[in-house]
Amino acid sequence: MSAASRDPGAAAAPSFASVILPLAALNMLNQASRALVAVIGPLLALEFGLSASELGMLAAAFFASYALTQLPVGLALDLFGSRRVQAVLALVAGAGFALSAAAEAAWLLAAGRFVTGIGVAAGFMAMIKTATEWYPRHRVAAVTGTGVFLGAAGGLLATLPAQWLVPLLGWRGLFGLLAAAALAVALWIRLVVPEAPPGAPPRRRRRPLGAEVAEFGRIFAHPAFLRLVPAVALMTGLTFTYQGLWAGPWLRDVGGLGEEARAGVLFCFALGLMAGSLLNSRLASALQRRGADPMLVPWCGMAAMVALQLALALAAPRDPLLVTLLWTAFAYVSATGPASYAAVGHHFPSDLAGRVATAINATMLVLVFVLQGAIGAILDLWPRTAAGGWAPAGYAWALLLTAGLQAASALWLALGPRPGAAEETGSGTG
DSSP states (O other): OOOOTTTTTTTTOOHHHHTTTHHHHHHOOOOOOOHHHHHHHHHHHHHHOHHHHHHHHHHHHHHHHHHHHHHHHHHHHHHHHHHHHHHHHHHHHHHHHHHHHHHOOOHHHHHHHHHHHHHHHHHHHHHHHHHHHHSSSGGGHHHHHHHHHHTTTHHTTTHHOOOOOOOHHHHHHHHHHHHHHHHHHHHHHHHSSSSSSSTTTOOOOSSSSHHHHHHHHHHHOOOHHHHHHHHHHHHHHHHHIIIIHHHHHHHHHTTTOOOOOOOHHHHHHHHHHHHHHHHHHHHHHHHTTTTTOHHHHHHHHHHHHHHHHEEEEHHHOOOHHHHHHHHHHHHHOOOOOHHHHOOOOOHHOOOGGGHHHHHHHHHHHHHHHHHHHHHHHTTTOOOOOOTSOOOOHHHHHHHHHHHHHHHHHHHHHHHHHOOOOTTGGGOOOO
16 A cells, blocks of 8 residues: 555544543653753752753753664554553653652763653654554644644643742652653553554564564655655754753843743743644645645744744843743744654555654654754853853854754755655555
8 A cells, every 4th residue: 555545544433532642641741751851950950060061961861762762662653553552651751750750860860861761752653653544644634733732731731830849849759740640641541542443454563573674774765754854853853952951041041031930931832832733733734635735834834933043043032021922933833743744654655654753753853862962062162151051142053053954954855855756655565
């Protein structure tokens, strides 16, 4: 079966509450884990005496394991299905949260973050895989976007609510709550998510494992992957980079905001991600159904992101309302992951959906690992301020760097290799 002909789930009437919602709950823990460090990052830096580079590397430990796990997880999703894979990984995430809560040294906290990254590694990709199996192709972006919208509530909980709980529970208590939630989600997935759509063949490896793994080489070499993924990965990667760490310090050192105000802006950032995930994906599905290019909405998001990064770098705004609007807009226009991932997936058969999604994510997370460390290195080029923060000039240069990289990725998207007629139908076993 080719990518062009597949229309999975067209005859089925899947329940979103049983097929996608429990998987979205694990993605909620993923979002909460990423956003939490932006809120408690200054506390961690003070408690463990971390420099900007060290704090960046601490945050990057999560994304390092997340990235290293992507390809094995993608293969597991294709071979064993989202239900079994995600129930196990939720338990792993719980262990990572518990280790983080108990950490008495920076390296132990980094180890906990590393384990957590493994546990939440398939959150978004499992929804893409499952939506591809259960829904018609033109609905994949909208259904997945709704799941991401719900999962993004974790990003909200890790902002103002987390800031309110810090005086009561401390940052260790917050990690403890996440550990308990991960155990509950593992049970929910195991009991509720169905194994496969009605009439689907039983999940089993039909070819040697080496042949299944070799499909990754064909995915990475596919002209559609080579052309689309740099831009797609950088869009999502910049969201991870700023929401996951550097937006919080920017709000303190450039925006001049206190703890409560910073948490409020990050709360709005998470709201922007939620709204963008829902509305951008639905718009992309509606336009695609009418024959539009699946990458049209991501194209518009890229252009807006570049403009917003330039505004933040060159204007260095300090008005709280303007700062909130700019970062919320950045989050909204960057939230095209469901649409852009689905657009790449259209070039491949459905039995590779897990591997295609995780190949994109692996590429994106390598970028996040590099960018978080690189921004920290740029900030360390200037002396620390009297308040212990980093110089606004460093943030400006970091934003100019990421805006330039995104403009270059858009140029590659326009000029990069395009698949021929035979390649448009995808490769793989189908």
